[in-house]
Amino acid sequence: MFFCNSRRDVMERKYDFKAIEAKWQAYWEANNFYKVTEDPAKPKYYDLEMFPYPSGNLHMGHVRNYAIGDVVARFKTMQGFNVLHPMGWDAFGLPAENAALKNNIPPAQWTYSNIANMKSQLKTLGISYDWDREIASCKPDYYKFTQWLFLKLYENNLAYKKRAAVNWCPSCQTVLANEQVINGSCERCDTNVDKRQLEQWFFKITDYAQRLLDDLEMLPGWPEKVKIMQRNWIGRSEGLEFSMDIEGSDEKLTVFTTRADTVFGVTYMVFAPEHPLVEKLVAGTAEEATVKDFVARIKLQSDISRTSTDVEKEGIFTGRYAINPVNGERVPIWLANYVLMDYGTGAIMAVPAHDQRDFEFARKYAIPIRVVIQGPDSPGAPEAMIEAYTGDGIMVNSAAFNGLPVEDGKKAVIKFMEEKGWGKGTVNFRLRDWLISRQRYWGAPIPLVYCPECGMVPVPEKDLPVELPLDVEFKPTGESPLNYVESFYKTSCPCCQGEARRETDTMDTFVCSSWYFDRFCDPNNSEMPFGETAVDYWMPVDQYIGGVEHAILHLMYARFFTKFLYDIKLLKCEEPFTNLLTQGMVLKEGSKMSKTKGNVVSPEEIINTYGADTARLFILFASPPERDLEWSDQGVEGSYRFLNRVWRLVMEYADQIKDVPLSDRHGELDDEARQVYFKTHATIKKVSDDIQERFNFNTAVSAIMELTNTLNAYRDNPAPNMAVVKEGIVNLLLLLSPFSPHITEEMWQAVGFADSIHLQKWPVYQPEALVQDELEIVVQISGRVRDRITVPASASEGDMRERALASDRIKPLLEGKTVQKVIVVPGKLVNIVAR
RNA sequence: GCGGGCGUGGCGGAACUGGCAGACGCGCCGGAUUUAGGUUCCGGUGGAGAGAUCCGUGGAGGUUCAAGUCCUCUCGCCCGCACCA
Numbered sequence: 025m026f027f028c029n030s031r032r033d034v035m036e037r038k039y040d041f042k043a044i045e046a047k048w049q050a051y052w053e054a055n056n057f058y059k060v061t062e063d064p065a066k067p068k069y070y071d072l073e074m075f076p077y078p079s080g081n082l083h084m085g086h087v088r089n090y091a092i093g094d095v096v097a098r099f100k101t102m103q104g105f106n107v108l109h110p111m112g113w114d115a116f117g118l119p120a121e122n123a124a125l126k127n128n129i130p131p132a133q134w135t136y137s138n139i140a141n142m143k144s145q146l147k148t149l150g151i152s153y154d155w156d157r158e159i160a161s162c163k164p165d166y167y168k169f170t171q172w173l174f175l176k177l178y179e180n181n182l183a184y185k186k187r188a189a190v191n192w193c194p195s196c197q198t199v200l201a202n203e204q205v206i207n208g209s210c211e212r213c214d215t216n217v218d219k220r221q222l223e224q225w226f227f228k229i230t231d232y233a234q235r236l237l238d239d240l241e242m243l244p245g246w247p248e249k250v251k252i253m254q255r256n257w258i259g260r261s262e263g264l265e266f267s268m269d270i271e272g273s274d275e276k277l278t279v280f281t282t283r284a285d286t287v288f289g290v291t292y293m294v295f296a297p298e299h300p301l302v303e304k305l306v307a308g309t310a311e312e313a314t315v316k317d318f319v320a321r322i323k324l325q326s327d328i329s330r331t332s333t334d335v336e337k338e339g340i341f342t343g344r345y346a347i348n349p350v351n352g353e354r355v356p357i358w359l360a361n362y363v364l365m366d367y368g369t370g371a372i373m374a375v376p377a378h379d380q381r382d383f384e385f386a387r388k389y390a391i392p393i394r395v396v397i398q399g400p401d402s403p404g405a406p407e408a409m410i411e412a413y414t415g416d417g418i419m420v421n422s423a424a425f426n427g428l429p430v431e432d433g434k435k436a437v438i439k440f441m442e443e444k445g446w447g448k449g450t451v452n453f454r455l456r457d458w459l460i461s462r463q464r465y466w467g468a469p470i471p472l473v474y475c476p477e478c479g480m481v482p483v484p485e486k487d488l489p490v491e492l493p494l495d496v497e498f499k500p501t502g503e504s505p506l507n508y509v510e511s512f513y514k515t516s517c518p519c520c521q522g523e524a525r526r527e528t529d530t531m532d533t534f535v536c537s538s539w540y541f542d543r544f545c546d547p548n549n550s551e552m553p554f555g556e557t558a559v560d561y562w563m564p565v566d567q568y569i570g571g572v573e574h575a576i577l578h579l580m581y582a583r584f585f586t587k588f589l590y591d592i593k594l595l596k597c598e599e600p601f602t603n604l605l606t607q608g609m610v611l612k613e614g615s616k617m618s619k620t621k622g623n624v625v626s627p628e629e630i631i632n633t634y635g636a637d638t639a640r641l642f643i644l645f646a647s648p649p650e651r652d653l654e655w656s657d658q659g660v661e662g663s664y665r666f667l668n669r670v671w672r673l674v675m676e677y678a679d680q681i682k683d684v685p686l687s688d689r690h691g692e693l694d695d696e697a698r699q700v701y702f703k704t705h706a707t708i709k710k711v712s713d714d715i716q717e718r719f720n721f722n723t724a725v726s727a728i729m730e731l732t733n734t735l736n737a738y739r740d741n742p743a744p745n746m747a748v749v750k751e752g753i754v755n756l757l758l759l760l761s762p763f764s765p766h767i768t769e770e771m772w773q774a775v776g777f778a779d780s781i782h783l784q785k786w787p788v789y790q791p792e793a794l795v796q797d798e799l800e801i802v803v804q805i806s807g808r809v810r811d812r813i814t815v816p817a818s819a820s821e822g823d824m825r826e827r828a829l830a831s832d833r834i835k836p837l838l839e840g841k842t843v844q845k846v847i848v849v850p851g852k853l854v855n856i857v858a859r
Numbered sequence: 860g861c862g863g864g865c866g867u868g869g870c871g872g873a874a875c876u877g878g879c880a881g882a883c884g885c886g887c888c889g890g891a892u893u894u895a896g897g898u899u900c901c902g903g904u905g906g907a908g909a910g911a912u913c914c915g916u917g918g919a920g921g922u923u924c925a926a927g928u929c930c931u932c933u934c935g936c937c938c939g940c941a942c943c944a
Contacts, residue, residue: 249863249939256862256940263944281944294944337942367943374944381942454943575939645884646871652937654871662884665898672899713875723873726883733883802879807925809879847924852878857924 039671041635045766049150057782058152060108062561069105070562071097072541072601074570074578075112078138078160079119082145084610084617084643084655085571087627091640092607092649092721093569094151098762099715101152102786108562110544111146111153113139115162116467116533118196118212124498131466132494135162145628149636150765152782157547161536166543167468168489169553170536173585174471175482176592182228183460185480189298189365190459192220197502198463199224201532202456203257203577219323225461225470225529229584233258233453235598236583245603247650250575257576259454264438265369266447268293271345271354275301280368280452284441285433288422289375289396291386293346293357294339296365297322302342305357311343315359322361337362337385348373349446350437351423360385368452376412383412396421397430458581460532465496465504467530475517475524484518490526504528537578538585541565541600553594560596568601575606605719608652610643617655625655637764638664644721644763667767670732670760674753674771676739681750682776688790690747697745700738704752705793707731711759712786721763728759750775758787802853803828810837821848828854 052058062068073093076086097109113135120131127134139160146153159166177183191200195215199222204211229236237258240251263282270277277293295302297319306312318340339360346357362381363372376386376393386393393406399417403409419425419433428436441447461470469490471483483490493512496505506512506528517524539553546558564586582600589595609616612623630639642663647653693701707727714724735752738744753775761768761781772781796817801824803811811833815824825846828834834856841858848854 252863253939259943261943279944283944335942362942362944364943369944372944379944381944384942452943572938648872651865651872656871656885658885659871666884668899718875720873720875722871723883726873729883800879804879804925807878807923812879845924847878849878849925853925855878855924 037675039668039767041637041667041767044770045148045150045636048766048769049147052150052152052780052782053155057780058109058154059156060106060154062558063106064561066104066106068108068562069100069567070108070541070565071100071567072108072110072544072565072569074568074574075114075537075540076142077114077117077119078135078142080138080141082142082627084625084627086146087149087639088607088610088643088649088653089569089571090146090149090151091643092605092719093567094149094640094765095644095715095721095762096567096569096719097152098765098782099786101782102758102762102784104785107152108157108544109152109154110157110159110547111151111155112157112159112540112544112547113142113161114533114537114540115139115160116167116530116536118198118464118466120466121464121498128498130494130496132162135160135466148631149627149640152765157544159540159543159547161468161533161540162466164489164491165550167492167536169543170468170531170539171471171483171488171490172485172553173539174468174531174535175485175488177227177588178472178482180588180592182231182588183225184228185223185225187221187223188226189219190222190224191217192222193217196464197504199459199461201459201534203458203580224459225531226457227460227535227584229458229581230453230455232584232587233260233455234451235587236455236580239583239587239599242599243602243604246601247604247606250572250579250604250606253575254580257455257580260451261454262449262451264434264441264447265450266349266441268346268349268446270305270357271347273305273344275304277301277346277357277371278369279371279373280450281373283375283378283434284437285419285422285425285428285430286375286378286396287348287350287373287437288419288425289377289394290348290353290355290373291376291392291394292355292374294360294363294372294374294385295342295357296363296370297359297361298365299359299370302359305344306342309343311341315340315342318359322359335361337381337388339385339389341389349441349444356391358389366456367454377406377409378412378414380412380414383409394421458532458584460535461529462532463504463528464530465492465506467533468492468536469506470527470529470531472527473515473517473524474527475520475522477522478517478519478524481518481524487518492530504530506530534578534581538581539589541568541582542589542595556594559594563595564597564599565601567603567605569605569607571609572606579604605649607649608647610653610655612655614654625657630660634660634664635667635766637767638667641667641725641764645725646722648720648722666729666732667764669736670756671767671771673732673736673739674757675774677749677753678771678774678776681746681753684746684750686750686754687747688751690745690751693745693748696738696741697748700734700745700748700752701793702796703731703734704748704755705789707759708755708787708789709794712789715762724759725763728756728763731756731759755787757781758784799851801828801851803831803834804853804855805834805837806857806859807855810834817851821850824848824850824854828856 071093073089097107101107115135120135123134124131174183191205193200193210193215195213196210205217208217210217237260240254261282263280264284265280267276267278306315337360339358342357344357345354348355374382376382377395378397395404395406396419397417398420399413399415402413416430419428425433425436438449469492471490473481473483475481493509496509498505513526513528515524515526542554542559545562546554549555586595586600587598590598612625617624642660645663646659690701710727711724714720757768757772769781798814799817800812800814802809803813811831813827813831815827825848838858843856843858845857
């Protein structure tokens with residue numbers, strides 16, 4: 025056969041991915057390929073993947089994350105952007121301490137050796153990182169500024185300490201933020217979380233609630249899903265806060281309600297059992313003992329049972345009455361488990377007719393129900409109700425307000441209360457302040473000192489970092505070892521120089537990750553967290569890529585930090601991440617890879633067997649990035665076969681096209697060459713659009729495969745047009761290079777180029793290549809395809825219609841029928857409606 | 860319960876603004892090369908039918924010359940939130 029010889033030649037230069045990948049990785053590194061600096065002459069592009077926790081090994085989720093990021097980085101670089109693409113380590117955290125206990129290795133050592141291991145694994149992937157910017161949040165030169173930022177927050181009254189009922193994980197022996205409690209259990213170890221009254225550090229994120237909510241509007245590049253989750257988490261609600269007198273007491277009962285319009289329907293009041301007034305109100309009354317018992321019992325209930333809808337509501341009457349200011353009515357004050365201390369004022373007005381929770385409670389304890397909103401089909405009589413009526417309607421039984429519809433009624437009642445001085449319109453948020461202190465060792469120490477004379481004193485900036493001692497002993501008590509390191513906690517007061525004690529709590533790791541993207545802009549600055557010129561040039565991040573599991577936690581905290589840094593004029597942007605891509609999980613056999621399920625595929629093994637280029641290509645080809653990806657060993661082999669096909673195709677032609685000049689004018693082409701030329705440019709267009717507009721890497725890869733198939737088929741041509749072949753191959757390599765950077769680099773060299781493929785410009789398609797003289801169009805009769813005809817591209821609608829009706833296959837089918845209508849879609853189809 | 864997403868061949872997935880459903884890949888079937896296996900190459904591959912054709916995008920209706928795509932109802936799966944007053 026015609027190709028026998030050349031094919032054998034090709035076999036001799038097999039695709040040796042191991043050698044090729046090692047060779048080019050070394051070359052790129054030796055030549056500082058991916059090092060970037062600020063260059064005002066070029067447009068910048070900041071491409072960032074969420075930095076990993078150094079658990080020790082790369083998993084497929086990481087590979088997917090970084091493969092996506094690298095395609096973006098390489099694509100943008102080729103388009104002429106100055107691309108910042110850094111990598112680092114979110115290196116503080118509890119696993120290091122657990123490992124220390126288990127294996128008797130200090131957390132620092134464990135962490136650094138994991139980093140070294142993961143870094144070498146990461147390097148085998150051939151991602152275009154500027155490793156000179158590598159950071160690790162556990163290093164003193166980094167956490168110095170985490171502490172510095174803490175001090176800035178403290179100075180601005182955004183960091184404070186308070187005693188509060190907080191989530192405590194008995195297994196991790198530390199407190200947790202609300203965001204870290206999943207269904208009442210610790211997000212890490214699944215242990216049930218209790219509530220404890222402890223002195224803890226908080227960041228006042230609630231001061232930013234409104235801005236965090238409003239500015240979501242400024243993020244069209246974020247998935248709607250994530251924005252909705254954040255909106256829900258922030259949970260803004262507008263309403264009325266007002267106070268009522270308590271009979272026989274000087275104290276007032278203050279409540280928040282979103283249903284001011286139902287205030288005439290109040291039949292009882294409820295305090296949260298933890299409410300500070302409760303003890304005072306029952307002191308010395310007949311109810312004191314039973315109320316105290318009740319409070320003690322409810323406090324024991326975990327948060328899950330308190331906040332779950334299917335737990336039965338229970339309560340107790342306090343013996344006290346409040347006076348409803350709008351009608352002077354005396355209403356009983358209860359305590360109930362369904363009222364939470366940390367939302368609103370910790371007390372509510374109960375309107376059983378129009379609130380389902382109050383309705384259930386009232387029915388259970390035989391408390392009266394009074395209808396004050398009449399809907400078009402709501403039952404008027406309380407006895408007839410089987411559930412609360414929460415729909416629209418008009419106010420009834422509400423004195424001067426009768427007849428007002430719900431929305432107007434709310435406004436009118438608020439206005440009335442404000443005029444009387446009883447209350448005011450307010451806004452409440454579900455978002456709570458961020459609890460950032462942890463009773464753990466492996467974290468950034470909170471830079472604070474307790475002095476018996478001066479009280480709480482922040483560590484002066486010049487004394488930062490407060491270094492974490494590395495020679496600590498882990499005792500199985502679970503307590504932070506910092507409490508036992510005298511050289512750490514024993515210190516002198518910055519104010520009076522007297523003996524003082526350091527704060528031994530450390531910061532939540534989410535604090536470290538709330539500003540690392542700023543640090544990447546200027547990672548070696550020893551004076552400041554980052555320099556102005558660097559962040560002004562690079563920030564905000566143009567494309568952020570990571571798992572959706574951070575939709576609230578990290579992404580909300582990072583937004584908060586950015587706004588704070590904007591306010592203190594360290595940043596000029598108010599939002600850190602312009603575009604966000606939340607990638608799907610990597611699944612095997614339909615479920616998430618996990619050791620317990622035994623369905624883990626190791627990236628190391630895959631890279632060993634098929635190479636990084638294949639691994640990356642498969643991951644990008646198998647599924648669009650936002651969707652979950654089903655891992656398939658056979659699919660990986662398919663990608664490997666494809667790269668081998670490209671290799672053979674290019675290598676077979678390499679010598680023949682080396683000296684063919686690359687031109688974009690081909691003159692007259694025969695049909696087959698013309699097709700190759702067309703396909704080449706159609707592919708450039710499609711791949712560019714798929715990457716740029718939609719991040720649909722899977723369809724981009726399939727287009728590249730199609731071009732490969734076209735070029736392969738053209739090999740059968742006995743007299744090929746080598747200029748067209750060269751153009752096709754050159755573009756094939758350029759388009760494939762962001763996906764599989766090593767093999768394309770090797771082939772680029774083989775076809776005779778001296779410069780790296782990664783320094784080339786992204787190809788631009790020629791519109792004239794896509795112009796076709798003739799088009800194949802579909803001819804339908806009543807919506808069913810009956811023929812395909814070829815028409816000149818210039819054919820008018822009338823022309824197309826005539827040609828379709830004149831078609832040999834169409835004519836007999838129309839016999840005996842009347843053509844009622846003909847629809848012509850230029851360039852696409854003709855539909856003949858006939859009966 | 861509320862909010863969001865997804866249902867398309869044996870499988871992963873295409874079909875961007877309503878205009879040829881199933882691109883590309885996997886798998887499978889047949890053939891060539893090979894002593895054989897593997898690799899590679901060629902051809903086929905939604906279902907039914909000998910055929911022209913007919914049926915097909917979770918299900919039922921509807922709008923339209925034309926529906927995977929738009930509308931109404933409905934079923935199933937996944938994710939998030941869940942007494943927030």
